[in-house]
Amino acid sequence: xxxxxxxxxLCRKESFTGPTSGILPGYVQANLLIVPRSVASDFEDLCxxxxxxxxxxxxxxxxxxxxxxxxxxxxxxxxDIRRDFPKYNIYLGGKLYQQKSNCMDEWSDDHVGFLIGCSxxxxxxxxxxxxxxxxxxxGRNVSMFVTTKFLDSAGIFHKCPYVVSxxxxxxxxxxxxxxxxxxxxxxHGEPIDWGFDGAERLGIEDLQKPDYGDPVEMTDDExxxxxxxxxxxxxxxxxxxxxxxxxxVGHAPGHMLVLDSTQMF
Amino acid sequence: xxxxxxxxxLCRKESFTGPTSGILPGYVQANLLIVPRSVASDFEDLCxxxxxxxxxxxxxxxxxxxxxxxxxxxxxxxxDIRRDFPKYNIYLGGKLYQQKSNCMDEWSDDHVGFLIGCSxxxxxxxxxxxxxxxxxxxGRNVSMFVTTKFLDSAGIFHKCPYVVSxxxxxxxxxxxxxxxxxxxxxxHGEPIDWGFDGAERLGIEDLQKPDYGDPVEMTDDExxxxxxxxxxxxxxxxxxxxxxxxxxVGHAPGHMLVLDSTQMF
Numbered sequence: 001x002x003x004x005x006x007x008x009x010l011c012r013k014e015s016f017t018g019p020t021s022g023i024l025p026g027y028v029q030a031n032l033l034i035v036p037r038s039v040a041s042d043f044e045d046l047c048x049x050x051x052x053x054x055x056x057x058x059x060x061x062x063x064x065x066x067x068x069x070x071x072x073x074x075x076x077x078x079x080d081i082r083r084d085f086p087k088y089n090i091y092l093g094g095k096l097y098q099q100k101s102n103c104m105d106e107w108s109d110d111h112v113g114f115l116i117g118c119s120x121x122x123x124x125x126x127x128x129x130x131x132x133x134x135x136x137x138x139g140r141n142v143s144m145f146v147t148t149k150f151l152d153s154a155g156i157f158h159k160c161p162y163v164v165s166x167x168x169x170x171x172x173x174x175x176x177x178x179x180x181x182x183x184x185x186x187x188h189g190e191p192i193d194w195g196f197d198g199a200e201r202l203g204i205e206d207l208q209k210p211d212y213g214d215p216v217e218m219t220d221d222e223x224x225x226x227x228x229x230x231x232x233x234x235x236x237x238x239x240x241x242x243x244x245x246x247x248x249v250g251h252a253p254g255h256m257l258v259l260d261s262t263q264m265f
Numbered sequence: 266x267x268x269x270x271x272x273x274x275l276c277r278k279e280s281f282t283g284p285t286s287g288i289l290p291g292y293v294q295a296n297l298l299i300v301p302r303s304v305a306s307d308f309e310d311l312c313x314x315x316x317x318x319x320x321x322x323x324x325x326x327x328x329x330x331x332x333x334x335x336x337x338x339x340x341x342x343x344x345d346i347r348r349d350f351p352k353y354n355i356y357l358g359g360k361l362y363q364q365k366s367n368c369m370d371e372w373s374d375d376h377v378g379f380l381i382g383c384s385x386x387x388x389x390x391x392x393x394x395x396x397x398x399x400x401x402x403x404g405r406n407v408s409m410f411v412t413t414k415f416l417d418s419a420g421i422f423h424k425c426p427y428v429v430s431x432x433x434x435x436x437x438x439x440x441x442x443x444x445x446x447x448x449x450x451x452x453h454g455e456p457i458d459w460g461f462d463g464a465e466r467l468g469i470e471d472l473q474k475p476d477y478g479d480p481v482e483m484t485d486d487e488x489x490x491x492x493x494x495x496x497x498x499x500x501x502x503x504x505x506x507x508x509x510x511x512x513x514v515g516h517a518p519g520h521m522l523v524l525d526s527t528q529m530f
Contacts, residue, residue: 045454048450051313148466154455155447190419190420193415228417
């Protein structure tokens with residue numbers, strides 16, 4: 001695993017099927033969503049209208065190779081979105097149908113693949129800035145919440161809620177936490193809200209009962225800080241799933257594509 | 266008033282200081298926000314993170330002339346954001362301080378001007394599609410509401426609510442209304458939500474008590490349809506006003522800049 005290219009080759013051979021957290025630290029990782037062409041334009045609109053929750057990096061054009069937009073962030077070398085992620089979630093009718101290490105059977109010329117920014121890189125930056133997230137210290141997955149804040153609707157995508165990740169910090173740390181993550185414009189950027197009043201604005205009732213991930217302990221002098229979360233687009237797919245004909249494919253949570261770039265600005 | 270250029274000349278000479286609704290129909294109109302350079306980067310981030318509510322068309326670079334980004338939507342001929350709008354709102358400390366027909370005294374080299382998409386053009390398209398908004402039929406200003414949906418925070422811009430405009434339609438018309446306005450990607454685009462459940466999601470309690478504009482009569486078979494509204498950025502300025510040193514200038518509501526372009530796609 002000396003390079004992203006050789007790591008993707010391991011995934012392509014199905015020699016590696018695990019999560020990518022901690023793999024080749026510093027390299028950008030990307031989320032995946034493959035949808036039937038009939039809903040691709042609606043999904044792209046959803047991303048463009050909601051760039052903080054659904055930061056679109058690039059999309060395929062007719063073949064399995066990523067060719068359009070933002071090419072500078074993407075590999076020069078060959079990669080294949082059907083095989084280069086370690087694990088895939090296959091959806092049918094908005095329901096998780098299967099987990100597989102490739103989606104060769106589900107992909108067709110009538111699908112479009114989207115790569116979406118992933119927050120792994122900004123968490124690394126927080127650690128380097130001495131603002132180690134509590135979930136890292138406590139060895140837990142980050143807490144994620146489905147909120148009452150809805151994406152701005154786009155085509156079939158209606159009533160799709162924001163999912164947020166939460167990391168507790170002291171109020172005095174919030175300015176620095178915001179500055180550090182602000183730079184990651186293609187991977188959710190700075191927090192969308194914070195504080196207990198922020199939790200209320202987002203309709204989060206119990207910070208110890210996350211909808212995804214693990215509960216994270218907070219001390220009395222900490223407040224919650226909320227970032228838009230990459231689970232949002234996959235939840236949008238399941239929300240409108242019955243309206244979608246054919247397979248939808250996402251990366252299995254935590255099992256991302258490792259790109260050749262070390263920055264995302 | 267044979268052309269946008271000659272209309273802007275009238276404004277520059279202060280021979281025209283009225284609202285621009287119905288002026289040179291079909292030409293794109295733009296909203297204005299001029300902020301001190303110290304908060305310009307935060308304001309630009311706010312727009313980029315919330316493109317539906319704050320659709321940024323272009324910004325100035327050091328002088329009064331619009332030069333950067335999206336130049337194809339903008340005039341080839343000379344225009345001056347300090348004088349070419351018919352009327353300006355001058356803010357100080359987040360409070361409306363004065364209305365003037367130019368902002369020559371308030372503008373300085375230490376200001377940055379932003380042009381923002383305006384929904385006049387999509388209302389025209391609705392009329393042409395036979396979906397005449399009730400406010401037009403009733404000869405009233407559109408109803409606008411401050412919502413409990415907040416922009417994704419950016420720099421000093423925190424806890425800034427979406428403002429929405431509301432136009433009532435029959436449920437059977439909603440699909441067509443969405444399609445017609447979807448194309449106006451730089452001027453708020455399709456509705457962000459609709460229906461009485463949509464009003465609830467947006468925290469709107471009484472549809473007959475708009476925060477701006479006029480109440481619009483609805484029939485029993487109509488539901489409210491909500492678009493993001495260009496008042497949002499000006500409300501953001503007043504929300505964080507005490508944090509901003511120096512003059513902020515907006516167009517006076519309804520008094521827009523008329524551009525040379527007839528489309529905004």
